[in-house]
Amino acid sequence: MQHHIAIFASGTGSNAKKIVEHFKHNRNINVSLIVSNKADAPVLDMARANGIPTLVIDRPYFYQTKDILKIFNKYSIGFVVLAGFLWLVPTYLVRAFEKRMVNIHPALLPKYGGKGMYGMRIHEAVKKAGETETGITIHFVNEAYDDGDIIFQAKCPVKPEDSPEDIAQNIHRLEHRHFPEVIEKLLLGDFEKPDDNLFFGKNRKQQVAHLHLINKHFSISKTTIMKNPILLSIFAILLLAFNMQAQDKLSWKKHVKLADELYAKAQYADAGEHYRAAFKQKTKKKELAYKAGDCFYTIRDYRNAAEVWKNVKDDNTAYPLIGLRYARCLKQNGEHEAASSELVKFLGNYNGTDKTAVSQIVQTELRGCELAAQYTMKGDDPNIMLKHLNANINTPETEFGPIPFSDEALYFSSTMAKRAEIYRTIRSGGGDWGKAQPIDNFPAIEGDHFCNGSLTPDNSRFYFTICKSEEKWGGLTTHCEIYVTRRVGKTWTSPERLPDYINEQNVSTTQPNVVQVDNTEILYFASNRNGGMGGMDIWYTTREISSNANDFTLPINAGSRINTKGDEITPFYDKIEGNLYFASNGAISVGGFDIFKTKGAKSQWQTAENIGTPLNSPADDFSFVKTPSGKGGFIVSNRSYGMEKVNTTDEDIFGFTYETPVVQYAARGEVFSKASREMLEDVEVTIYEIDEKGQRRFLKKVVSTNGHYDFPVEPSRKYSLEATKDGFFAASYDFDSNDYNNYTDFGAPLYMEPYGVGGGDEDSSMKEDVKKLAEKETVKEPVKEEVTKKETPKKETVKPEAPKKEVVTTTKNKATKAAPITTGTYYKIQIIALKSVDMGHSRFANVKNMRRIDKEFFTDRKLYRVMLADYATLEEAQADLPSVRALKDFSDAFIVEYKDGVRGETIK
Secondary structure, three states: OOEEEEEEOOOOOHHHHHHHHHOOOOOOEEEEEEEEOOOOOHHHHHHHHOOOOEEEOOHHHHHHOOHHHHHHHHOOOOEEEEOOOOOOOOHHHHHHOOOOEEEEEOOOOOOOOOOOOOOHHHHHHHHHOOOOEEEEEEEEOOOOOOOOOEEEEEEEEOOOOOOHHHHHHHHHHHHHHHHHHHHHHHHOOOOOOOOOHHHHOOOHHHHHHHHHHHHOOOOOOHHHHHHOHHHHHHHHHHHHHHHHHHHHOOOHHHHHHHHHHHHHOOOHHHHHHHHHHHHHHOOOOHHHHHHHHHHHHHOOOHHHHHHHHOOOOOOOOOOOOHHHHHHHHHHHOOOHHHHHHHHHHHHHHOOOOOHHHHHHHHHHHHHHHHHHHHHHHHOOOOOEEEEEOOOOOOOOOOEEEEEEEEOOEEEEEEOOOOOOEEEEEEEOOOOOEOOOEEOOOOOOOOOOEEEEEEEOOOOOEEEEEEEOOOOOOOHHHOOEEEEEEEEEOOEEOOOEEOOOOOOOOOOOEEEEEEEEEOOEEEEEEEEOOOOOOOOOEEEEEEEEOOOOOOOOOOOEEOOOOOOOOOOEEEEEEEOOOOEEEEEEOOOOOOOOOEEEEEEEEOOEEOOOEEOOOOOOOOOOEEEEEEOOOOOEEEEEEOOOEOOOEOOOOOOEEEEEEEOOOOOOOEEEEEEEEOOOOOEOOOEEEEEEEEOOOOOEEEEEEEEEOOOEEEEEOOOOOEEEEEEEOOOEOOEEEEEEOOOOOOOOEOOOOEEEOEOOOOOOOOOHHHHHHHHHHHHHOOOOOOOOOOOOOOOOOOOOOOOOOOOOOOOOOEEOOOOOOOOOOOOOEEEEEEEEEEOOOOOOOHHHOOOOOOOEEEEEEEOOOOEEEEEEEEEOOHHHHHHHHHHHHOOHHHOOOEEEEEEOOEEEEEEO
């Protein structure tokens, strides 16, 4: 169902903007109209910038007619949001949108509400009254100011030193974080009420099993039920009644017997329910509550675990560390304030011999709760868009271990077939992911689980884990070892187990991530092997790429900057950033496992930092990995997520994209005749990627009608460009994209020698030709797009091949059309030197049309020199210099002489 929203706002519309951004890529919810009572309100400019229709209203139109309903009908408006709208809504509109119109108020209603209470007036009143806390209220709209039923409230503290402006800033953070989410939950029928967990506390496998049982009596398919929230709710009620009736007939002893049997079979969800039912009949037997909570905690059903453990949370003598475990349940259910209170209470009453170690754990958890509060105030990173992947990938079972082969191809692990296996899915045209399929031509692995893979950059070796399937998949509790298979043609070899010194006996070694640097292959992995710092740790081992054997070095622990006394898992090394991403539950986290990153390599790392929300949540988050393009990636989480994922008892895969533009790297240039220096027409240009062994892999070929080529490239790769044309010898250019911090364009001019012309790369006749053409070029007009064959071709300066004095690196301006001067004596005007350069800055606007702009990095001083280039004669440079110096930012400009691409003397 498509939901269309109208937003009313009177001012800048910061809340309206956040709502628009939140639903920008939502297929089911769309902001379709912005309404304002002020024709000059900035919110209208925001709406127009986002292509949203606008409506300006006056009082007679709003209060004396009902014409706005016709406008709403035109845009199919079904939900109305008041976001800083100061007029009282008329009765006809309130009744037309009863329980479908919401407002946000910057205080905790019923305090500081009513007519005249808006904006800074509220915050000044809060400050004057000496309140210690304030907050926001989201409520339905009725005929009175701030009087409708309250939907949601969120609080923030008011410190004695806070000014009304400080309070306003804190309130804005709460509004921006919660308002869009509450609107979405209301529209999707997913807003939690106190009794919502009666059914949805169960895991999805239980839901399906119980629904299947009920379905014997009703002719409705399981798929229809699961995809229809209304049917799901009806069946939830029937199921609840069915379960209660069945359980009421059992004595507490029979419940315990059933629970023990189910526990022995690792059916923890059902075992927990029976232990809980027994405890309700026998409340003096606290061990039943403990066992029930232990079952729920094992399957990470934090809500139900906390519910039953609250009966035993203070009995740390009978149930060691139960107070700590109870507080962790609250924390992972998102109840951070309650968790902090219970952690302090637990530590104050705990007197075990290990109190020092326990105190450190509690302090870490308390700091995690504080961090969660900070992220709540700050809000999610607006540059990251998170999405739960569709049902072709995420099932009622567990999905994990994403391996993006490209932006449109994903490998991942799943237990959908009742054991962990690796699957493949394709996304066509940027749409939804297709149906998951087993990997083609992968070696048969009978019986055991196989999962958590990593592919080498040349796609020749695939590392993965094989895990024992003695019971069912249990994540970190399942014993795993790392194997490798090699690609031979279109098939894969039989898996080879890595040596015993990597796969130690009686420990788990898993989650390999392979990185290649020069001739070294580094394999990061997670293991609870001997010599670690806690539970699972990150380790690494290396081998020479030139060797085909599995002759890895002895594993080395990644060190204390990463590993803690807890568990560290799912390493992923981003070679472009130089960052290792991993998950930890022993560091300061907002939930259980959080994702962290740190810069470095092997065992030398900077201090790890939490990557924040929305990638981290109160639940467990891990398996961060980026797509090859760097435009997004994937994580694995057991968080609940709207109606798409209603529990925390299984992991699903989430995709994320970066909303800010990703740097686009390219190889751009032109192809010239070496004899005439003119651009060639109808020339074939091909780009290849060069692998670690020096082998070329075809990527793309174009036939250029005008001599230009433009190929996308990725950072930290090696490439080869080749130009071919009838009547000319082929020309080629090999380059790497390792210097991506200083370059976005890695192209260069290609010079093709016609048949019958000899004489090396730069013969004397060619130099003379360049000199004559340069002498003819005296035009000072801006360079036009049209270039005739008689014009001197000009191209951006490239890095000198063999500098004799000082290395000059150049960032090229793609606007010019002709080849640069690279030999002999020529000149440039240095206009400024900066630590960092934004070529889009307005200061360069008046010089862009004078000459090409080069950017040279001066390594000794860590500065960028910005140059106007090239001038064939000193006289030409001297003619432009006064115009350049007349500009305020470039009054100190001067001329520099170059010889054969090497910077020389300064011309005073």
